Amino acid sequence: MIENNVTEENNLEKISIKSLFFQARDILIILWKGKYIIVIVSLLFGVTGYYLATLKKITYSATNSFMVKEDESNSIGGLMSMMGNFGFGGNKTKMNLDKVIALANSNRIIKESLLDSAILGGNQNLIANSIIDTYNITKDLIKNDKNYNSYRGIVNPKRLTSQDNEVLKILLNLVNGEKNESKLLHIEYDKDNTIILLTITSVSEELSLNLCNAIYRNLSKFYIDQSIEKSVKTIKSLERRLNFVNQKLNIQEYNLKANQDVSLGLWSETAKLPAVKMTRDAGISSVLYSEIIKNLESTRFTLDNTIPIFQIIDQPEIPLTKQKPGILKYIFGFAMIGLALSSFMFYVIWSIRN
Numbered sequence: 001m002i003e004n005n006v007t008e009e010n011n012l013e014k015i016s017i018k019s020l021f022f023q024a025r026d027i028l029i030i031l032w033k034g035k036y037i038i039v040i041v042s043l044l045f046g047v048t049g050y051y052l053a054t055l056k057k058i059t060y061s062a063t064n065s066f067m068v069k070e071d072e073s074n075s076i077g078g079l080m081s082m083m084g085n086f087g088f089g090g091n092k093t094k095m096n097l098d099k100v101i102a103l104a105n106s107n108r109i110i111k112e113s114l115l116d117s118a119i120l121g122g123n124q125n126l127i128a129n130s131i132i133d134t135y136n137i138t139k140d141l142i143k144n145d146k147n148y149n150s151y152r153g154i155v156n157p158k159r160l161t162s163q164d165n166e167v168l169k170i171l172l173n174l175v176n177g178e179k180n181e182s183k184l185l186h187i188e189y190d191k192d193n194t195i196i197l198l199t200i201t202s203v204s205e206e207l208s209l210n211l212c213n214a215i216y217r218n219l220s221k222f223y224i225d226q227s228i229e230k231s232v233k234t235i236k237s238l239e240r241r242l243n244f245v246n247q248k249l250n251i252q253e254y255n256l257k258a259n260q261d262v263s264l265g266l267w268s269e270t271a272k273l274p275a276v277k278m279t280r281d282a283g284i285s286s287v288l289y290s291e292i293i294k295n296l297e298s299t300r301f302t303l304d305n306t307i308p309i310f311q312i313i314d315q316p317e318i319p320l321t322k323q324k325p326g327i328l329k330y331i332f333g334f335a336m337i338g339l340a341l342s343s344f345m346f347y348v349i350w351s352i353r354n
Contacts, residue, residue, distance in 0.1 A: 037342060038339065038342045044338060049333060050331050057203045058323065059202060060202060062212040064198045066195070068096060068196070068310055069309040070308045101187050104215060105185070108222075109219050111172065112222075113217075114168065114175070126153070130210075137167060154167070198216055213315075216310075223310075227306070235299050242293065248285055249289055
């Protein structure tokens with residue numbers, strides 16, 4: 001009985017495969033009847049793809065590859081590294097790279113870069129204004145608000161107007177919008193060798209170069225500043241304390257010498273008490289002064305060894321790499337879409353009529 005069931009299942013599989021083959025053959029026979037229509041529609045779609053490809057502008061990519069080196073010899077870094085070896089905690093280097101990439105994608109770094117000035121088109125101008133002109137940003141704004149008819153770009157980056165802020169929102173979305181598939185900024189890094197790639201792709205060669213360098217410059221400055229901020233504050237505090245103690249010590253030593261000059265060694269023991277007190281205070285201030293100098297030098301040494309180093313590997317240079325639109329890819333892709341749609345529509349129409 002079991003053998004009969006197996007035999008029936010095998011027969012059903014053979015029948016289903018056979019029926020599918022005949023169905024496919026019938027569909028091909030039907031489509032062959034409309035081969036001229038299908039070919040013409042496919043060619044029209046291919047021509048459309050060619051036309052759209054010619055509308056796409058040539059783009060230029062500027063890539064800045066770099067590494068971030070930080071001192072991991074401190075106790076916390078050593079502990080995290082040890083935990084990472086045993087599968088616990090996280091990798092400090094990876095955490096730092098994630099932090100660098102998050103900062104590079106932040107609106108703060110991009111906005112500062114947009115408000116940087118550079119030589120574009122032979123003139124000194126803000127990078128933001130260059131993007132406004134290159135991508136005709138004000139043209140779209142004028143359609144919705146006639147007040148932008150007189151807008152000529154950002155004049156004073158330190159005193160932004162409401163129009164400037166509105167334009168900057170558009171520029172931020174253009175450069176690194178989350179839902180913008182054609183954004184200008186792309187950042188990635190290799191987990192094995194910890195190399196970060198920062199790329200700007202735009203329709204202007206100078207714009208790509210200057211915006212890429214500006215983002216790298218602002219990113220490295222901000223990251224280094226926030227990494228050493230605590231140590232810098234400590235050094236400034238110690239320097240203020242050192243100046244105060246130094247002034248106090250100078251006054252105490254001067255008063256002590258002046259008292260000794262007046263006495264000429266003829267004062268009684270009781271009258272020498274002020275001088276004794278001055279000597280003691282001056283000694284305390286001197287010890288305090290030495291300790292502050294020691295702590296200050298120690299903090300400076302620690303700071304020098306913990307400053308993150310941004311090491312450039314490859315820097316973009318003109319001429320940049322051109323990225324031409326893939327005309328053949330557009331033609332073939334649209335032709336395949338036309339082939340699929342025309343075949344489906346012809347089959348549906350033929351089925352309804354018959």
